[in-house]
Structure formats: C-alpha cells, structure tokens
Amino acid sequence: MSFQVELPHVGESVTEAVIGKWLIKPGDQIEKYDPLVEVITDKVNMDVPSPATGTLTKILAEEGETVLMGAVIAELETGEESAPVTPTESSPAQSATSSPSASRIGTLVQGANVGPTGGEFLDTSLSTNEPAESSEASERSGGVSRRQKGFSPVVTRLAAQHGIDLNSLVGTGLGGRVTKKDVMTAVEASGSSSSSVGSNGDEIIDPTPIRKMIADHMVKAMTEIPHAWSAIEVDVTGMVEWRAANKDQFEREHGVRITYLPMALAVVAGALREHPRLNSSWVDGKILLKTAVNVGVAVAAEEGLVVPVVHGAADASTVELAQQLDGVVKRARSNSMTIEDVQGGTFTLNNTGALGSVWGGAIINHPQAAILTTEAIVKRPVVITENGTDSVVVRSMMNICLSFDHRIIDGAEASQFLQAVKSGLEAITSESDLK
Template identity: 45%
Template structure:
C-alpha cells in the first residue's frame, strides 16, 4: 500500500527544517531505519531514517527546500500494515470516532466469560476495547470547553434579567427594556440592542408627523429652523398625548393664605439657620394637597379605558422650569412627610432638576402634579394634565387684596388662586370643587401653632 512520509518533529523549538541531500532516489528499495534524507535545522542536523520497508515512489520536496515539521516529504510503497502511521497521525476519522457517543464505558460482567488459569480474567473483543477508550475522551472534551454561561442563560430565560451595561444604558436613555427586542442568546437584550433601540426611537420621534413640521415645510428666508432637543421632543410628545387623549376641564377658587404667610414668616429664619434650606410655601401646599388626595381618592387616579385605576400611594410631582425645559421630579410617598421633610426633599430634588442631575426614579411614578405658577407672577393658569394622571393643581401668586370679611369688616388679606385641570372622564365639576375646597380648608386652617416638624 502507498504511504506518505512526513518530516518528523525534531527538537522542541524547531518548526521547520531544510532538506539536505536525498540519500535514496525514486525506485530504490529501502529498509526500515535506513537513512533516507539529510535534514538541517537551526538546532540539529540529522539523517532521517525510513519508517518502513518498501520502495520509494516519489520525492515531494527538493534539496534546499524549507519544510514545516510534519509536512509530507516523500511517498513509499510498502507491504507493511501501516498501523503505526495511523497511530501517529491525528486523522479526522479518528477524531470522529472519539466523539461518537457510546452508551457504556466498559463490558458488563455478565457478558464476559472466564479466561486464564484462575478464570478471573475478562476477555474483551479488540474492536470493543478500541471503542471503549472513546467515551472518556469525549467526556473530557466537553469538560474542557469554555465554561458555559449556563446559569445566566437560565436566568435570562426565566425572567427579565439584564446585564449591568444594559441596565445602565437603559437608565441613561430612559428605555423601557420590555420594549426592546433582544438579539442575544434566547432573545436576551444586548448592549447593541439597546443602542439600536435608542437610535431608532430618536429617528422615529424626529419623523413623527404630529411633532415635526408638516412634510415639505422648510424654514423660509426670514425663518430659522431650531432642531429639537431630546427633552423638547419628550415634552412635545407628552403634551400631545395629554391634549389629544384627555378631555380636560378647568376650575379655580380663591384661598385666604394670610395665616399661612404669617406662619411661614415666623418660622423661616430659624428654619434656614437650622436646616440649611429655605422654608417656602411649597411644603405647606404639598402637605395640604397630599391630605386632600387621601380624602378625595379619585383625584389620585388614572383612566383605565373601561375603569378608573385608583393609586394607593401618593407621589406628587413638582413642575420645575430648567434651562433645558420643563421637568417634573417626583417626591414619593408625599403623604408620609412632615412640612420640614417636604421642604428638604423638594429643595433637594428641585436643585437636582436644575443641575440636570435627576435620576430615572426621580421622574417616575408620579400620581398627581403640582404646578407653582405663582413664581412666574401669574394669577390664573390653565395647565395641561401631566398624562396619564387625573388632574394637575396650580398655585398662583400670593397678592394682598382688600377683602370683605364675615361681619362685613374690610381688611387687607394675602390671597392666592388655586386652579385645577382635571380629566372629565374621571371627575366632574363637583369632585373637582370638593377636592379644591379640601385644599383650601387646610391651607386656611394653618395657624401659628401649625407644626413644622
């Protein structure tokens, strides 16, 4: 049978050899171990002996050729069984057999018969024993593969588990990960998926017909096209939703805040010295609103299509004007805080809003919105509801006015309008009035004894 002769590995760091003189020529009969060819390497010079008895049929490389270790250099015709060659060559056929799964690892005792003088030996057919080696190799193969990320895969399958980078990107861009289609293992959302989603969302927002200029309309000669900032886009989107999806009604009434002004005057200097934050009217109003929401739970709700969904927690958002635009940070569980606590919490969150350092949780979860338009000098404002809430309350500028008191006495009082825009699907005018009167009653009941802490 014909066999190939390969250049053997000589020396551990040697990767190639230079073919010297061929000591045999094609047609020569060669004995095993007879020198065949001279090989020169960086490290050693040697005569390479023939591995077989046989006849040399072809020389595959010329004298002076540089040949990689293991490459074929000649062909021989031999009558020998070339078992040795098959053992030393790592042929694909052998590899295949090694990975063929075998159902058992040995020979069952009942399948053997006693051999040898003591009758204790186990005779196993040769072919069986060759196969029996295989499973241990395939077992090690699987053990050595790169550690499988199996536990994480399970988690991804089981629920919404996201990698750290995916979480932080989602937070950074305000992405609801449930909306993102995953391209990773078992549909896992990858970093690239989030990036793609953010890109597509921005592109879609830019194209949205309700928000963009009518198709074909470009800035004219005396006009300037100002590109939308991301926050402007989101405001626009929310306002469109509010204006188009909620039938809104509006109502206002007047509150006498003379005693509130007095209470704040008496406490503000000490409060600033002690707490380091100013005491404004906002925490007083927030507390009154939170309590009134408890008393009028339908105001703290959202429209659910075929039902009204009441919110058990009271999380009041505060509309804050920033250089970037309007943002509404939320003070969670507003009803559980004292006036001092609200002063500190609102001061901190408003500051963060103005510094552009709001976290995702700072703007999420609001159930009702408070809009202190009084700081703008406004005395009546008709705001749009912060979709999908049920109502929004404005507090207007506090102004001194000559008022007629019970008993027809005339006095100068500090007066403030409050206005409520409400979802007329959820609330009627009477509900809105009840809620506003609840706020009014609480604000007017504030006295010099009202606790700040």
Template identity: 30%
Template structure:
C-alpha cells in the same frame, strides 16, 4: 487594542437617544470617568464617561445622530494623547539617525504660516458636526464664535454664524467694525432662524396634545388667603432653617395639604388604565420644574410619610438637579398627582394641563394683595388663585370642587394639618 465607547443602557421606556455634545475631540487624552459625551433622550440627558485612561481614537456618531441603547459611539485607545508627557519622552529617546531623518523631512516640507497653524488649532476646537457644517459652507474658526465648553464651537454656533452672514451682520460684537455702523435691514426683509426641536420638547408636546385629546379635561378655580401661612413663615422661618437646614417655603405646605385632601378624595389620586380605574394607596406627588430644556416633573415619593422639612429639601434638590440636567429617569417616573407653580413667573391665573395617566393637577399662582370682604369689613389680603384641572371621565365636578376646598381650608388654617381635621 481599541475600547468601544458605548451609549448607556436605556430604560424600557426610552427607545433611543440623540448625541447632544461631544466634550472631547479625536486625539484628545482623557482620564477614567471623565465626561466624554452627552446623550439626550426624551426624558433626561445621560452622560457617557471614559471607561479608562486613554485617547479618543475615533468618533463614530456625530452630534445630532440618533443612537440606540449600548450602540458604539466611538473608540478609545490606551495612551496619553497628542502633547502628552509619554509622547514627549518617546521623542526625546529617538535614535540620532531617526532624528536626522526627521530634520531632513521637515526641511523638505514648506513650513506652515502662523496663520495656518492658528486656523488648524482653532478648527480642532470644533465638534465633528460643527466642523462638517463649517466645511460645507466655507467657514473657518475665525468666522464662528464658540460658546461651548472652553470655547468649543458647537453646531448651534455655526448656525448662528451662517444666519449672521446671511443677514449681513457679524456673528459677535467683538467682530463688528467700529468705524462704520451696522447697516439697517432693508425694508421688507424679515429674518428667520430654524433650529431642530429637542427630543425633550417634542416629548412634552406629544404628551400635552395627547392629554387634551384623550381626556375630558375641565378646570375649577378657587382663591386662598395666604396670610396665615405667610405669618407662620415669618414667625418660624429662622428657627425652622436652624433646626432643619432648609428654608421654609410654600411648596411644603401645599404638598402636605394636597396629600391630606387626596386621602379624603381618593378618585383624585387615581388613574385610568383602559377600562379600569386604578386607585393608588400611596401618595407620590410630582412637582413641575421649568428648565431651559423644558418642563420636567420629578416625583416626591411617599409624600404622606415625609415632614415639611424633608419635602422642602427634596424639592430644592430636584430643582437644582433639573437646572443642571442631572435628574435621573427614575426620579421623574410615576407620580399620582402633580402640583405646578406658575406663580413664580408672575402668572395670576391659568388652566394647567393634565400629566397623564394622572387624573388631576393643581395649579398655584401669584400671591397678590386684593381688597376682600371679611366679617362685613374690607381688608387688604394676600390672595392666590388655585386651579384644579381634572379628568371628568373619572372625577365629577362635585368631587373636584370639594377637593379644592379641602386644600384651601388646610392652607388658610394650617393647624388642621397638625390636628388632622
């Protein structure tokens, strides 16, 4: 009896998802809890694993199809799959009469050429959506270079092969003719490649546009001398890592500084809900993380109750999970204030966009040495521009500037964080 392979139960905030990648094909054996398929939502990628040992009997939803919560994606049957040990044992136990009949039938069938066999095996390594597209455009597995897991051909690989075919260029360097150079494109020809926008990217776009359309967003700037923090890191980074097992970074200091500034300016930690203002009595700090799929914002909850080491450890853990697509929806839900560090990419100054329904976001930037006037003398100091974007419907310019100055003072004099002054 077949067992249904179902999409996971989506949270209330997620309406549906898209089948991103099948990691198994029809007829392939799987073990219990082995990864079968990835479902991409507008927030995270959810993994569907095998509920039991068996064989993928049927795939009902191809890559790119939209699915709803608990919808059937395919069917799994008990067994060992093609090429499994049980099948082999069964064939060895066949009665002689059946074996003779099989030999007779095989003698009447024309034997496949090695080329046909190889092509059939390769086509089996393509996903359902990829096989369909290859069939529609007359492509074989030899025409497409698979970049998926274990060389599996994905829909994107087929699209690349089609684009290369249309442009007259081979899909991969290994297929390029060595005798003659690749001909240059004709004058006036401009290649384009069209790919569907991922659900996460569409969701990010919607939220960013909504933030600009529905909030009176302004940005105020200040600059901070990073030398005190950098000196502290230099003096204590080895001892800190030995004691806590985590590197002493800048994000921990800025998170702690923002929490203390939020305590003094509660409107920056608030949100607007219709005609009401919601003042949060807790401090859940979102930390923007860039991934190949897009920007995600996991949340450090109750940051006011965590020390530097715990904050740093959680941020590192979130970063690693984000790159692997392992963040859960719960880890990215909520947040009362957000920190975005564009400085890791070299940004000197920017205006971060609000993360609704939050009313403010802090932008960190590149640390750069600049000549500064200190007590009537010019000194070369490592400086960073800070940007605070805020919703002017709730936060006045005076409050925004005072908040940013408070953060600046904590960073330039870290002892204030210990003394709470």
C-alpha cells in the same frame, strides 16, 4: 383559503356594535348563512350569518367587545384554493424595480413585413433617423420669453421642507426657472443645519429631543384626556405670617429654606388621601386608584419643563417635604436627576405663582387624573364678615386652579378637593406647629 369575517354594516347611522354570544367555537364547522355570532347595536340585536362555508379558526372580537362596523371579527378556513385570477410572474424571477434585459424587450427587425395581410408593406422606419424639425421643437425656441416665472409644486414643497429661500437660488431651467434639481443642489450645499432662516427672516429651529418629547406628551394629554377646569381663591394670610415668623429658625434647624411649596404640598397630599379619585388614572376604560401619593412638582429647568416626583408625599411631614423638595429640585436644575426622581408620579403640583401668574389652565400630566396650580400670592382688599358686620381688610390671597380628567372626576368632586386644600391652607396660622 383563509377567509376574514367582517362585522356587516347594518344601518346608516350605526357605526359600532357590541359582540354578543359566539354561536360556534373555534374548530367548529359552519355552513354559509348559518348564524355565527350575536351582535348588539343601539338599533338592533341580530345574528350575523356566516359569509362562507368552512371552519372557524379564530375569534378576533370577544363577547362584550365594542367593534366598528367593517372590522374583522373572525377568520374562517374555507378549504378552497384562491382563484388564479392574478397569477404571479413565475419565470424568470424579477423584482418590481429592476428592468428587463434588452434582449427580452426585443429589437426591431430591419425591413420586417408589417403589412395588414402580409407581403406588401416592408418597414422602412428604422433607416430614417434624422431628427425631424417638428412643430414642438420650433415652438420651444420661442417659448422662453413667453413663459412666466413660477415655482412648481415639488419646488415649493422641498424649499419649505428644507428652509430654502427660493428667491436666493439661480434657476437653471427654462427662462431661469428654479427646478427640483436646483433646490436639491441648494439643500446639499447648505448641509443639514439645525436652524435656518426663512425667506422673510423667520428662524426655523429643530427642537431638541426633550422639546419633542414634551410636545408629544402634551399632544397626547390634550387629545386623550377630556380636560375640565375649576379654580378657587384661598386666603393664605396665615401661611404668609407663619413663614415670616419661622423661616430663619426653620433654616437653622433643618438646613433648608422653607418656601410656600412644601407647605402647600403637605396640604395637597393630605387632600389627595381623602379624595382618592384625584389620585388615579384612566386605564383601558377603567379607573385605577393609586395607593401611593407621589406628587410631581413642575420645575422650569434650562432645557424645558421637568417634573421631579416627591414620593410618599402624604406620609411625610412639612420638614421632610421641604428637604426632599430641596434635593430633587436641585438635581432637576443641575440636570442630574435619577430615574427614580421622575417616575411613579400620581398627581402634579405646579407652583406657577413663582412666575407671577395669577390664573392658569394647566395640561394634565398624562396619565394622571388632575393637576393643581398654586398661583401668585397677592395682597388684596377682601370683604370679611365678623359678628354680622362686613368690613374690607387687606389679606394675602392666592388662587388655586385645578385641571381634571372629566372621565374620572365630576365638578362636585373637584370642588370638594379644592375646598379641602383651601381649608387646609387657611388653617395655617402664625402659631401652627408644622412638623
């Protein structure tokens, strides 16, 4: 008989323990109560005794592994047969859902002697079959008017589940009560439409597969990753001036329009190279630093958010990035992305500024370590200090907001990365030579 060894509970507040050294190997014999394995908790280190005599067949928790109290950590073969306390029904074979034949349930014997000690009391119950005018039956006829109208739990549940307006149904139950059958009939009649109208006019929509996938992905990211947020404001006056001065020539020379996105992308990709932890993943309790810098760019497509990936972003020029982005965004919007277009992202850049947003707390694109938003560029009065004198000037300002996985990255590193992006963007002037 196989016996499962559970990690015993050792104290009220102790919920898990680390497996220390296994004191015997699989295949070894062990006596009941002999030490089996060392266990380390935050309260106590101890040897766990074997709960039975037998042979260790399987170790299910390796040394160094953290295990919950009560979890199965090993299997023993005790060599005993299991006790026949619950014998199985052996004959004739019968499944749990089938019912026995009438002959097996039995019939009632007319005039059988059913007296306590034999002989005196012959059964007569079988000959009297006229329906009794029972108290219950008479109560029933008066019950209709007394019963107040209400919905049973199953009726309420099924109606909500299928979006059925209970007030629209005609009840066939007592006093017009809406029964489970009435709801199921209504469900069948309505068919399985993808959207329906609730009792107060609210519409219920079945999400598309993409919407469901996005939903699952967001829940996974938000529940698995401990998010932290940081933001910084960037003076992009120079970048705005550069684009104003160069956009026509750029489009003539390279065939694509130049927007702020590839310019920001080039700076971000460079900063990721310098700060590899922002370009990583938390995998099975370890930090995986990615060699490639593949930046996903969030794009609002018709069916929902898609994130095409610009591969090798840190090694591409602004021109190349503008061309790559143009292609991939076009494919995203026309619903013709390839698998390659959406795979292998190591970081995500979301230009929420295009929608007019000035501030955001994005959800990280799981399993990446961080996501950066570039917010709207707005002209603002800014205090600048030149030669020891403060003055207020009009500058083009942009907030950049970072969400990061706090398991991997602390605030200091996040700030260094933001500073690197800031200085990269602020270094652009109308004279810059962006290739």
